[in-house]
Amino acid sequence: MTFEEHVENIKKELGIDSNLQIVCGEDGARDYIESIRKKNPSHAKCLEDMYLKSKNTRGIYPWPVDEDLILIKSKNYVGTLAHEMRHVWQYKKAKDKFCWSDPCRNKLKKNLNIIIYPVSKKELDANKYARDYCKKERMEEEFNFYRWAVFEICMNRFAVLLFLIIILCTIMFPSLFFFSVVSVVSVVSVVGVVGVLMLIVTCRKKFYEEKLKSKCSLDDQ
């Protein structure tokens, strides 16, 4: 299936209307950013930093400036296409179920986005959709990458929950936490195990990300 056929396929699957524009490649993105720079300098700068200069960002849905546009670095990134198109679906069909805070508005929101992004419901949902789409279309590398990306967000969410439980318990039962060797050892062990699991998940995701990048750059040549 070609990239354009995947676009039509996903549009049909998600029920997205046909106004959606997809700009492929870095040159197209650069032209787009220049076209909005006069009217929207902060967003142009933000897209430059978050998308063009970032090695790990393969695609972006710039909903604050254009809700009918996706920027994607290569036509080989079909999983990324599915991920970004799911964001379009979230914005257009389920807007109130997700949080829409514009990271390009100001520095505070940009920094807040860096903290929220690894545990975000929006990212989890988009990664799950991309994983299932790649599995259905038998794209092994992309399926593996998104499978581990889903695990990573789930682990991050679990770690945050664990951290909050530990903080809450320490506040509520300080004597138990500071004077009982058993509870201190248990907490340290649980935190250690979760930390190791998070490291394994992140390494697996990175492994498939690199595999995907090298396969795509070979195909692009």
Ligand SMILES: [Zn+2]
């Ligand atoms: Zn995303």
